[in-house]
Amino acid sequence: MIDDVAKLLSKWLSGQRSNKLMSTVVEAMTEARQKVRASDSPFKSLARKCIDRAEDAYQEAIYQLKDGEPKLCFQHCKQGLKYISMAMLHLSDLNGNATTFAIEQGGADESIIDLSKAIAAFKTSVEYTNCEVTVEMKERLKESVRLFFLAVSFVEREDDNEAKRCAHGGLLYVYLLSKESEEKLQSNAVDAEALERCHGSAISRIVSLIDELSDTNSTLQEASVESHGRIKLYLDAARRTVDRCISAYLDNESDALSQLAKAGMMELRMARRLIEYAKYPTSTAEPEEEPIEEVDQPTDNFRGRVARLQRLLRDEDEEVAVVRRLGVVNTYYSRARALFASGELSEAERYARSAHLDIDFARQLLLDKHATYSDLI
Amino acid sequence: MPTNKPSLKGKLPTELKVMERLALVEQFLAKLKVDFEAAGFRRNRLVNDGIADGLNLVSNAVELLAEESYEDADRICRVAWIRAHFARAIFDAEMTEHFLGEGVFLELDDGGTTDWRTFASEELAELQEEIVNLRKQIKDRSAKRGKK
Numbered sequence: 001m002i003d004d005v006a007k008l009l010s011k012w013l014s015g016q017r018s019n020k021l022m023s024t025v026v027e028a029m030t031e032a033r034q035k036v037r038a039s040d041s042p043f044k045s046l047a048r049k050c051i052d053r054a055e056d057a058y059q060e061a062i063y064q065l066k067d068g069e070p071k072l073c074f075q076h077c078k079q080g081l082k083y084i085s086m087a088m089l090h091l092s093d094l095n096g097n098a099t100t101f102a103i104e105q106g107g108a109d110e111s112i113i114d115l116s117k118a119i120a121a122f123k124t125s126v127e128y129t130n131c132e133v134t135v136e137m138k139e140r141l142k143e144s145v146r147l148f149f150l151a152v153s154f155v156e157r158e159d160d161n162e163a164k165r166c167a168h169g170g171l172l173y174v175y176l177l178s179k180e181s182e183e184k185l186q187s188n189a190v191d192a193e194a195l196e197r198c199h200g201s202a203i204s205r206i207v208s209l210i211d212e213l214s215d216t217n218s219t220l221q222e223a224s225v226e227s228h229g230r231i232k233l234y235l236d237a238a239r240r241t242v243d244r245c246i247s248a249y250l251d252n253e254s255d256a257l258s259q260l261a262k263a264g265m266m267e268l269r270m271a272r273r274l275i276e277y278a279k280y281p282t283s284t285a286e287p288e289e290e291p292i293e294e295v296d297q298p299t300d301n302f303r304g305r306v307a308r309l310q311r312l313l314r315d316e317d318e319e320v321a322v323v324r325r326l327g328v329v330n331t332y333y334s335r336a337r338a339l340f341a342s343g344e345l346s347e348a349e350r351y352a353r354s355a356h357l358d359i360d361f362a363r364q365l366l367l368d369k370h371a372t373y374s375d376l377i
Numbered sequence: 378m379p380t381n382k383p384s385l386k387g388k389l390p391t392e393l394k395v396m397e398r399l400a401l402v403e404q405f406l407a408k409l410k411v412d413f414e415a416a417g418f419r420r421n422r423l424v425n426d427g428i429a430d431g432l433n434l435v436s437n438a439v440e441l442l443a444e445e446s447y448e449d450a451d452r453i454c455r456v457a458w459i460r461a462h463f464a465r466a467i468f469d470a471e472m473t474e475h476f477l478g479e480g481v482f483l484e485l486d487d488g489g490t491t492d493w494r495t496f497a498s499e500e501l502a503e504l505q506e507e508i509v510n511l512r513k514q515i516k517d518r519s520a521k522r523g524k525k
Contacts, residue, residue, distance in 0.1 A: 046407050053436070079443035082396070086439065089400035101401055101458050112459050119485070120466030126483050127474035133483060145423075145485050148463065156456050302507055309500050316493050329504075336511060345519045352512045359508060363501045366494070 018061070018070045021077040025058050028084045035091055043090040050087035054080040106197065108160040111167035112151045114194035118174040119144055122189035131184040136301075140177055143308060144170040147250075150315055168198045169250040172206055176242060179214040202254060205261040206245050212268045213238050216275070223278035231278070234271035238264050240300065247307060299337045306330045313366075325362040329355050353377065390451035392442060399438055399450075402457045406431045409465050416468075418475050423485055427464025431457045 032051050036044055061076035103109040122141065126133055133141075147170035154163035171190060178188040195207060216235065223231060241264035248257040273287040307330075310323045332355035339348035356377050364371035410428050413420075434457035441450035467485070 043404050043407065046403055053439075075443060079440060082439050082442045085396055086400055086403070089396060090404065101398065101405075103455070103458075109455055109459060113462055116459070116463040116466055120463075120470045123467065123470040123483050123485065124473050127470065128477065138483075141483075142485065152456055152459055155452065155459070158452065298507075302504065305500065305504060309497060309504075312493055312497060329508075333508060333511070336515075340511065340515055340518075345515055345522065349512065349515045349519070352508060352515060356505065356508045356512065359501060359505045363498065363505070366501065367498060 018065055018073040018077060021074060021081075022058070022061060022065075025054065025061070025077050025080045025084070028081060029054055029058070032084050032087050035088070039091045041091045047087040047090040050083045050090065054083035054087070057083060108151070108155055108163040108167065110197065111164045111171070112148065112155070114191065114197065115144065115148050115151070115167045115170045115174070118171055118178075118190045118194065119148065121187075121191075122174055122178060122185075125178075125185040125187055125189055129185055131181055137177055137180070139304070140173050144173040144177075146308075146312070147173070165250065165252070168203060169246055171195070171198060172203065172210070172246050172249070175207065176210050176246075179210050180217075182214065183218075202249050202257055205257070206242065206249060209238075209242055209245060209261055209264045209268075212265065213242060216268050216271050219272070219275055223275045227274060227278035231271050231274045234267045234274065238267040238271065241267060243304070247311075250311065296337055296341065299334050302333055303330055322362050322365045325358055325365065329358045329362065332358065390447050392445075392447055395438070395442060395447055395451045395454055398454050398458070399435055399442075402431065402454060402461055403435050405458075405465070406435070406461050409461065409468065413468055416472065416475070419471070421467060421471055424464045424468045424471070427460045427467070431461040431464065434460065 029051060032047070032054075036047050036051065039047070041047065057076045057080035061073045061080065064070075064073040064076060103113065119141070125131070147166045151163040151166035151170070154160070154166060171194060175188070175190040175195065178185065178190055182188060195203075213235070216238075220228065220231060220235070241260055245257055245260045245264065248254075248260055270287070277287055306326050310326050313323050313326075332351045336348045336351035336355060339345075339351060357373050360374050360377060361371045406428055409424075413424055413428065434453050438450040438453040438457065441447075441453060
């Protein structure tokens with residue numbers, strides 16, 4: 001009995017509070033409309049929109065009160081008042097500084113903004129110089145845009161550290177792109193200051209590797225054309241290593257990154273020795289070639305796309321089973337291509353079919369949450 | 378281009394501060410929207426989505442302010458600013474191309490982040506197509522070998 005009375009009393013008090021607040025909203029809206037009429041602010045229309053939204057919130061408050069929900073009514077009234085405050089801000093002196101927005105120095109926001117500027121600068125340079133963008137370059141640029149959006153989503157999820165990591169990863173991709181086409185673009189899209197802001201030895205190592213790659217690439221012309229094929233093998237390997245370094249950085253695998261960076265430097269050292277030998281073949285002994293992993297281009301592209309997809313799924317906390325299945329697809333596809341190249345056709349078909357079955361399985365898992373091996377493949 | 382003013386680290390956002398920041402973002406987006414609509418030469422999806430999402434985020438932040446969740450509102454406001462900044466940067470880059478008169482744009486998208494499931498499914502379909510192509514190549518070569 002006492003509880004019931006207490007509840008009724010609380011509801012009545014709440015209703016009284018809401019009624020009072022509703023009157024305040026009406027008064028504030030009337031006053032705000034008058035101010036809009038008298039104002040010469042360039043953001044008058046925005047202020048008007050805010051007042052409209054305040055009115056919507058007020059209408060909602062009335063419905064809630066009628067439905068016997070004074071608490072919700074109160075909430076909508078408060079929302080209405082916030083919109084009116086926003087309207088007043090649009091009419092105030094604030095509009096003189098509409099392009100300054102305070103962001104934390106060294107924080108995730110700054111890194112993401114740096115990435116956003118780099119992407120736009122690269123796009124502008126490409127469009128300004130009409131530089132040809134290869135499919136591979138486009139893929140890298142797309143990856144950096146994807147990392148931008150991923151970083152933003154990490155800010156939303158209150159994970160600023162991951163947001164920063166993604167932003168730095170994206171920045172490294174744009175830096176690599178810019179370095180690769182620096183001659184044509186006549187500038188680097190990544191601000192030197194932005195790179196300096198990315199503290200940490202991991203990033204420094206990748207940046208050094210990219211710089212070395214770019215320098216070595218630029219000296220390739222000094223070598224005789226006949227030697228280019230041999231040298232390019234090492235340059236391409238180093239390029240792939242840079243990609244893998246950035247992936248390792250994004251996956252927070254510091255040991256792998258350090259090993260890869262070392263391997264990349266060795267590949268570039270070999271390329272430089274070959275260039276040197278090609279320039280002066282009689283003055284030095286022919287360098288003994290270090291073993292290098294030969295990579296089939298379609299396999300490499302396929303593996304790169306699968307790796308990106310796996311990262312996307314991991315970032316979205318998607319089922320581990322799909323990610324794992326894609327790893328298997330990668331192995332089978334690479335094996336099938338290698339066997340196809342060596343002419344072992346029936347084995348190649350066996351592996352290709354396995355890859356086909358598993359990718360179909362992964363698709364089903366992703367879309368339907370359950371999967372079976374198809375009889376039709 | 379917009380500028381970013383450094384802020385003091387670790388300070389808790391007050392209601393007024395968040396509201397001022399929200400008003401700035403809303404004004405920035407309003408200017409961008411006017412420019413984007415006036416340009417009229419083409420509608421870049423990243424810019425279009427950036428404006429729409431930015432404005433929605435501002436509304437969400439106002440709702441959070443009404444619930445007195447100032448930190449959450451401030452975080453959403455930061456996201457709105459980043460999205461707005463990117464949309465403006467992309468729009469300016471496209472304007473450069475438009476003024477140059479070439480009309481060949483370097484197309485960018487969000488790489489499936491906002492609709493990642495569709496993107497992942499399309500990507501899987503394309504990869505599957507590559508496997509099908511490889512199987513076809515193997516089959517063709519096997520057939521040739523059989524004829525010999």
